[in-house]
Amino acid sequence: MTEPKTPDAAATTGPVKKHSRAGKSSATIYDIAKVAGVNPSTVSRALSKPGRVSAKTQKLIEDAAAELNYQVNPFARALPTGRTNTFGLIVADITNPTFFDIIRGAETTATQRDYTLVLAESAESGVTELTAARRMMATVDGLILASPRMDDDDIRTIARDKPVVVINREVDGVPCVVPDVNKGISEAVRSLAANGHHKVAFVAGPPQSWMSARRWEGVQAACEWSRLEAVRLESTKPTVDGGRQVARDVRASGATAVLTYNDLLAIGLMQELQAAGMVIPDQISIVGFDDIFGADFTTPPLTTVRSPLGECGAGAATLLLDLLHGDLLNRDLLHGAGEPAVTLRVETELVLRGSSGRLLPVG
Amino acid sequence: MTEPKTPDAAATTGPVKKHSRAGKSSATIYDIAKVAGVNPSTVSRALSKPGRVSAKTQKLIEDAAAELNYQVNPFARALPTGRTNTFGLIVADITNPTFFDIIRGAETTATQRDYTLVLAESAESGVTELTAARRMMATVDGLILASPRMDDDDIRTIARDKPVVVINREVDGVPCVVPDVNKGISEAVRSLAANGHHKVAFVAGPPQSWMSARRWEGVQAACEWSRLEAVRLESTKPTVDGGRQVARDVRASGATAVLTYNDLLAIGLMQELQAAGMVIPDQISIVGFDDIFGADFTTPPLTTVRSPLGECGAGAATLLLDLLHGDLLNRDLLHGAGEPAVTLRVETELVLRGSSGRLLPVG
DNA sequence: CAATTATTGGCAACCGGTTGACAAATGCGC
DNA sequence: GCGCATTTGTCAACCGGTTGCCAATAATTG
Structure with missing residues (x-):
């Protein structure tokens, strides 16, 4: 050379x-x-x-x-050191707009506090979720699980290794951020009762969804209180398409008002019912959950029980970061009596738009 | 004790x-x-x-x-080794649904190929973007910039340190994924011309947006070809709110058809015009860009020039991963003549829905 | 069966910070 | 001016893999 x-x-x-x-x-x-x-x-x-x-x-x-x-x-x-200034966020489905606001809230908080957000999805599957969580464990300081589909024990196992915060679910011994559905639901049901409805259908979400169960409970309770009849219908998947598919059952149920597990279902249901010639809300009232992006684009705009999703994301991130920093008390709680470490509750409220209202006499 | x-x-x-x-x-x-x-x-x-x-x-x-x-x-x-099996994705705005599909496409590809996606946003600001990019550089193997707001030189500087793929923009010497707007735009403009429109307004996006400039060029060219008059209007921000704000200018322009930089603007514009009592598409036709989630929820559903955003995200990720793996030729190109390394072009197409159509004689 | 070559395994240095233990330097009171 | 308590700086080991280089071993060949 x-x-x-x-x-x-x-x-x-x-x-x-x-x-x-x-x-x-x-x-x-x-x-x-x-x-x-x-x-x-x-x-x-x-x-x-x-x-x-x-x-x-x-x-x-x-x-x-x-x-x-x-x-x-x-x-x-x-x-x-093991510290990475990074935390993971696992959502059930990236394509679901419900999570957009959660992601956004978490990302904003992360950036503010000089952390980096790593994103993964579970495709609505418990096992995929567990895999993703395990993969992440190695590289993050903590984990946020949004609407987790794995079971409580798996979550607790994960939480034993790294700080975990759960959104949209309550797990014993793990810090959680959950919207308190009761206020929003009772507002919704009272509004329906006042508008002359007697029979309310609830379209449920995924079977593993903790939040779906809570919402159904809330609907039952509120209906009982308002002396309305409540029936439960199942959906195939919590998407627009799932909403379309459940339209047949909704009509068969004879209910004049429907609450759906989420806005996506409500939108799909509304589309399908309208395609079949039904007028909303004259012939049937529809109420969704979450108030996602686009819920006000529909005609009529969707009445929905709003969860402050951005707040949930930000709150979970804040909780996690606080946990990571001041390695405080609840670590003991976790190994102690097994009671919930911290639960951050956020309020829900009814957003009254055009898709719900008074029933018109059948023409 | x-x-x-x-x-x-x-x-x-x-x-x-x-x-x-x-x-x-x-x-x-x-x-x-x-x-x-x-x-x-x-x-x-x-x-x-x-x-x-x-x-x-x-x-x-x-x-x-x-x-x-x-x-x-x-x-x-x-x-x-310096290898992390991780790559970064920086988007202009996490709250903008345009990026949801891009994120999704990238995430899916990443997971498939055993990589982890790290997400950041630039809040539509060139400097924030540069900061975010610099921060990421240390921890990722490569970077995808979706609709970058920083200038070409900054991007090339970044690209000198780590492989970079750009979406929605063409930068000399850097691999890019860009939708080819011409097909979709000419379809849209021809459709408008066929429906008797003579004057078309284009509502532009952010000044730093490369894609906004391309779309305006495309609209001009197509209008010239179809012998339509084209005027350009500016928007304050590429959001629903920005769309509402530009409604006044649209009406003042005298155009009977509007193409907007993106669907968000189109939706806001449509809302505002309808609130003012205008009937769409009888009095004015509206065409958006991207075909984001929710574009078909509006009444009337939005006609739009679809970009396959999920494909863009997936394509960019694939390109980047290929680059990372087979550390191929274009590295030399980059230091050589300075010509674009690789440019992946994806097709756009008109999605004809209800918001555009024939002008009705003024009542 | 010995000689040559192809494989495989082991040693040790290195990536770039962190941290406990300890020594040196400084300040203080008496 | 001396002893003691503090502060500040240094040393060296360590985190857990990776990799170039060389030796030992196995396979191949004459």
């Missing part, structure tokens, strides 16, 4: 320049130490522990770091 | 049991080596390089690994 002749010839001599590891030129704490004239470990402390080094050394090091455009290597830090 | 009496009180004796680093009990290759009776480095090779060790040693090691429920520590692997 010959000597390179021109200064820049070095670039062409070796193999094509590979992408460097981390951004720019990746200075290390050793480079900083050299520039600042101190020991690498002093640099490490100056950059992580506050007040561990003298003010002037601190300044010296910070200046050197700034000059070298230093950025910590997250892996090098994660290896000995 | 009294002595614990019961066996399970051990939990309260020492410090509260910390969460372990990685899932379960985190066996290491050293544990495997011990069980299998070989050297740790042999384990490493057996688990990463195929065919580097004998078949029986391989089996021995794999059995031991399975028995110990071994999972690699991603940080330990990333530290020396």
Whole structure:
């Protein structure tokens, strides 16, 4: 091999320049130490522990770091400490707009607190979810499960290894964020009763959905209170398509008002009923759940029991981050009596739009 | 403090049991080596390089690994190699449904190929985007930028450090995935012309949006071809709200048909016009772009130029992963003439729904 | 059966920070 | 000026894999 002749010839001599590891030129704490004239470990402390080094050394090091455009290597830090400044969010279905707001709320909070969000989905399957969770475990500091489909024991097992916060479900011993459905449901049912309805159908969601069960309970309770008859119908899947499919059962049920497990079902149901010539709300009232994006685009716009989903996402993230930071009390609770660690309850409310109302006398 | 009496009180004796680093009990290759009776480095090779060790040693090691429920520590692997099996996706706005399908497509592909998706948003800001990108650089193998708002040079700078794929924009020297707007637009404009329209307004998107510029060009060209007049209107932001705000300008423009930069604008515009008593499409035709979730919920359902967004997300992910794997030719191209590395073009098409049609004689 | 070559396994250095233990330097009161 | 308590800095081991290099072993060949 010959000597390179021109200064820049070095670039062409070796193999094509590979992408460097981390951004720019990746200075290390050793480079900083050299520039600042101190020991690498002093640099490490100056950059992580506050007040561990003298003010002037601190300044010296910070200046050197700034000059070298230093950025910590997250892996090098994660290896000995296990901390990654990252948390995972697993949702049941990315295509379901319900989760958009949750994702958004969690992402915003994460970014604000200098964490990174890692996203995965379970495709509405308990086993996929468990797999995803296990995969994530290795790389995140904590996990948020939105509407988990695995069973309580699996969740608790996961929670034993890493802090976990659950959204839309209550699991003993695990911090949860759940909308309290009662207020919104009772408002909805009272509104229906006031409009002269007597028989209400509830279209249920996935069998493993904790929230679907709560909503059905709420509907039953509210109907009993208002002296309405409540019947339960099953859906194949909690989507627009599932809503279309359940239309036949809805009509057969004889109910004049329907509450569906979520807005997607409501929208599909409404489309199918309208296609069959029914007028909403004159012939049948429809009420959804969640108030997702697009719920007000329909004609008539959808009446729905709103859950503050963005708040749920943000709340869960905040809870998790607080847990991670101040490694507080509830860790003991968890290994103790087994009672719910923390449960953050958020309010639901009825959003009255055009899809529900007074029944018109049959023409 | 009294002595614990019961066996399970051990939990309260020492410090509260910390969460372990990685899932379960985190066996290491050293544990495997011990069980299998070989050297740790042999384990490493057996688990990463195929065919580097004998078949029986391989089996021995794999059995031991399975028995110990071994999972690699991603940080330990990333530290020396720089590989993380992770890539980042930065979107302009998480709340914008346009990106939902892109995220979904990318996520699905990532999971399939055993990669993890990390999500961030730029809040429609070039500087936020650059910051997010820099932060990610350290932890991902590559980056997908969906509708980037930063300028070409910044993108190329990023792309010099790590493989980057851009969606909804063409950047010299960087692999891109772009919908080819021409087919869809010409279909749309021809449809409008056939319905007797003469003047078409285009409501533009963000000034930094490459795609908005392409769409405007496309609209101009198609209108010229069909001998229609085209005017351009500006929007404040590419959201439903922005659509409402632009309604005044639309009416003032005298156009009888409107194409908007995206569906969100179209929906907001339609809402506002209808609120003012206009009948769509009798008095004005509205055509959006993208065919997002909910575009068919409106009344009338929205006519729109569909971009296969899920395909874009999946395509970008595939492109990136291929790039990462077979570290092929275009790396040279990049340092060479500076021509676009690869550009994946996807087709657009008109989805004709109810919001566009024939103009009725003014009553 | 010995010599040569192809495989396979082992050693050790390294990736880039973190942290406990300890020594040096500083400040303090007496 | 001396002893003691603090503060500040240094050393070295460690986190858990990866990989170049060399030796040992196995397979191949004459």
